[in-house]
Amino acid sequence: MIVPWEQVPAESLRNLVEEFVTRDGTxxxxxxxxxxxxxxxVMQQLRRAEVVIWFDDxxxxxxxxTARDARDAQRLAEQSAGHDE
Incomplete structure (x- = not known):
């Protein structure tokens, strides 16, 4: 599920972005x-909706x-949920 970055508290958003940019392999x-x-x-990419915050429930x-990867993940999650019914 995509989480609007504007809804994340500033300190939490900063921590998330810092963790992302300092990961091994970056x-x-x-x-x-x-x-x-x-x-x-990364903040600019969030503002331009090129990058999104993704919560895996x-x-x-x-x-x-990336927004594209999130759309693909969302589609897969919806398909999977449809098969569970």
Whole structure:
């Protein structure tokens, strides 16, 4: 389920974005990019709806993903729910 970023308290949103940009495997190439810059970039992507906050109600976890990946995940969840009935 997509969670509107505007509904997340500012401190929680900042923590989520920081956790996302500092994950292992997050590569910014040869040039070192500051944490503030990376957070700012992701915040811009959230504002432009290129990235969304995703809550997985099965695992009860929250993460950031591209809007396209979220739409695909939403579609799969809806299909799965339809088969459970």
């Amino acid at each position: 590569d910014y190439g040869e040039q070192e990019v500051s944490l503030e810059t990376r957070v700012g970039q 099965v695992t009860e976890t929250i993460t950031l993903m």
